[in-house]
Amino acid sequence: MEIIEIEKEQIPYRFEIVLTDTVFTFEVHYNSEYDFFTIDLERDGEVLATGNKLVYGVPLFSSSVDERFPQVEILPYDESGSAQVVNWKTLSESVFLYMFEEEEDG
Incomplete structure (x- = not known):
C-alpha cells in the first residue's frame, strides 16, 4: 500500500x-x-x-469506469481512525491518499 503525498503549502499545484x-x-x-x-x-x-472532490472513504475517480483513468484505487483514509473527513486540518496529517492495486476480474 502506497501513499500519494499532498503538499498543502504548494496548493494549487500540479505533479506527475x-x-x-x-x-x-x-x-x-x-x-x-x-x-x-x-x-x-x-x-x-x-x-x-x-x-473531483476528495471525500473520506470514497475512492477518487470512482464514478469513472473509463480505461483511460488510473487502474488503482485511490482512497482518502485515516489508519488511526481519528478523522473521518478530508479538510485542511486532516489531509496529510492523519488522512492520506492510499493506493490499492485493482484486482482484475476472472
Whole structure:
C-alpha cells in the first residue's frame, strides 16, 4: 500500500505520478470557503476529470469506469481512525491518499 503525498503549502499545484506504468498529471486545488480539496486529472495532455472532490472513504475517480483513468484505487483514509473527513486540518496529517492495486476480474 502506497501513499500519494499532498503538499498543502504548494496548493494549487500540479505533479506527475506513474500509476500502473502510465504517467498521469494531478492538479490539486483547495476551496478555503468550504474547506475541501479537489483533484484534476490529465493523461497525455488530455483532461480526464476536473474538480473531483476528495471525500473520506470514497475512492477518487470512482464514478469513472473509463480505461483511460488510473487502474488503482485511490482512497482518502485515516489508519488511526481519528478523522473521518478530508479538510485542511486532516489531509496529510492523519488522512492520506492510499493506493490499492485493482484486482482484475476472472
